[in-house]
Amino acid sequence: MTNGQGLLQQVFGSLATFAQQHLAEHRQRQERLTALREAIEQAVDASEPRIRLVGNYAEKLVDAVETALNYSGSVLQQLPLAVLLGARAWSRDPQVNAFFATVDDVRATLGESPAIHTFFTDGGHAECFALMLMVKRETETFGAVLSGDVVVRDVRRILVSFSQHRLFFPAASEAELREELKQRMLVFLATRALERINELRTRRSALEEQRRQLQAQLRALRGHAQGLRPLVSTNDADERRAAVLEQRLLQTEEELVAARKPLGTLDDYLEQIRQVLSQPEIYLQVRSLALRLNRLGVRLPPDSPEPGETLSLIEFDSMGEQRIGALVRFVREELPPVITTASF
Numbered sequence: 182m183t184n185g186q187g188l189l190q191q192v193f194g195s196l197a198t199f200a201q202q203h204l205a206e207h208r209q210r211q212e213r214l215t216a217l218r219e220a221i222e223q224a225v226d227a228s229e230p231r232i233r234l235v236g237n238y239a240e241k242l243v244d245a246v247e248t249a250l251n252y253s254g255s256v257l258q259q260l261p262l263a264v265l266l267g268a269r270a271w272s273r274d275p276q277v278n279a280f281f282a283t284v285d286d287v288r289a290t291l292g293e294s295p296a297i298h299t300f301f302t303d304g305g306h307a308e309c310f311a312l313m314l315m316v317k318r319e320t321e322t323f324g325a326v327l328s329g330d331v332v333v334r335d336v337r338r339i340l341v342s343f344s345q346h347r348l349f350f351p352a353a354s355e356a357e358l359r360e361e362l363k364q365r366m367l368v369f370l371a372t373r374a375l376e377r378i379n380e381l382r383t384r385r386s387a388l389e390e391q392r393r394q395l396q397a398q399l400r401a402l403r404g405h406a407q408g409l410r411p412l413v414s415t416n417d418a419d420e421r422r423a424a425v426l427e428q429r430l431l432q433t434e435e436e437l438v439a440a441r442k443p444l445g446t447l448d449d450y451l452e453q454i455r456q457v458l459s460q461p462e463i464y465l466q467v468r469s470l471a472l473r474l475n476r477l478g479v480r481l482p483p484d485s486p487e488p489g490e491t492l493s494l495i496e497f498d499s500m501g502e503q504r505i506g507a508l509v510r511f512v513r514e515e516l517p518p519v520i521t522t523a524s525f
Contacts (some may be wrong), residue, residue, distance in 0.1 A: 214243050220367055221246050224458065227371035229378060232451045241451060245458035246367070252461040253366035259467055259495055263310055263355050263508040266291065267515045275490035279474050280315065280343050280507075290346040292517040300351035301513045308512050310358040311351045314504040315343040317496070319480070339480040341472060343505065358508065366465065373464045373500075374457035378450060381443050388437040395430040399423065466498040470505075 214221075221239050224246055225232060232238050264270075270277045271284045281287045290313075291297065300309055320340045350365065352358035402423050443449055457464060473481045475489040483491075497504045 210240070210243070213247070214239060217243055217246050217250075220250060220364070223364065223368055224249075224371040224454065227368045228374045228454045229450050232447055232454065235447050235451050238451060242455060242458070245455040249367050249370050249458040249461050250363065253363045256366065256465070256467050257359050257362060259469065260506065260508055261493065261495075263358075263510040266509050266511040275474075276492050278476070279341070279478060279490075279492055280346070282342070286346075288515065288517045290348065291511055291515055294348045297348055297351055297516070301516070304353070306353055306513070308353075308510060309351045310353070310355050310508065310510045311348040312358065312362060313507050313509045314347050314349065314497070315507075316345045317503070317505050318342050318344060341474055341478050341480050348509070355508065355510070370458055370461050370464055371454065374454040377457060378444065378453050381440070381453070385437070385440040385444065388433055388440050392430065392433045392437060395426055395433060399426050399430065402426065464499060468496045468498065470494040470496050
């Protein structure tokens with residue numbers, strides 16, 4: 182074999198290896214696309230369906246959707262197992278006791294959701310799993326504290342309470358609930374992308390209206406200069422005002438050019454959606470909270486000798502709004518009876 186033949190074999194061998202790698206990568210990407218297709222379509226439906234007109238829109242979103250789903254999965258891993266709600270749980274479980282001021286509050290929360298009643302009535306289920314969201318409040322108060330054998334009065338204390346309990350997404354099992362939440366988080370992020378798009382649209386429209394008004398004011402001012410205005414007003418004042426309007430118009434037009442760039446084409450819309458889904462932690466933050474509370478809901482220092490229980494909580498933060506989240510489960514018998522109004 183000559184040196185030339187050996188060199189050709191190396192070249193063709195390298196080309197064959199490159200082609201095989203490229204084919205394997207393409208096949209792998211198509212498999213990912215197939216696996217994530219339903220999730221991609223959910224994200225598109227919840228944000229901007231028109232981006233389906235963009236060629237290969239699904240392929241352009243596959244990485245971002247996968248990132249969003251992976252983040253959702255990591256969030257769900259932080260959620261502890263479902264907490265049992267009910268009258269007996271309120272008296273025995275420190276966490277349930279901390280969540281609700283009275284046992285009647287437990288039953289009221291379970292009974293006020295029409296979705297929960299429908300779940301039991303139409304599905305014939307004996308047990309329900311759901312996501313419970315609450316608002317945590319901390320109130321400053323003063324009380325007596327036992328320090329050794331001495332009672333110290335007027336000690337500053339923090340009272341922790343939970344309110345605005347709401348139940349979401351009833352499911353027949355915890356696994357089903359977690360899968361539902363994973364999909365819901367994706368849709369939530371997609372709607373955040375839609376909100377971002379709407380904000381950009383609103384900003385663009387406001388600048389367009391501002392430009393129209395400035396142009397109208399300039400036309401009116403120049404029109405007055407052609408009429409009788411010079412007889413009742415100095416040219417210097419009109420010229421100064423015209424200069425101010427022209428400067429504002431120039432600045433507005435520059436801002437308008439910048440505002441139009443993010444949404445110039447459908448590809449730009451797709452890019453806005455991709456950016457949000459690729460950075461889910463910006464739009465949905467999750468924090469772990471450890472609170473040590475006594476039976477009355479007073480927050481205790483970690484080293485306090487006063488009897489108390491440490492609660493491990495999960496706080497969701499989205500766009501400045503915080504909620505405590507917990508997975509819960511309960512049986513049909515814990516719901517209060519539905520009161521019907523008799524008709525005559």
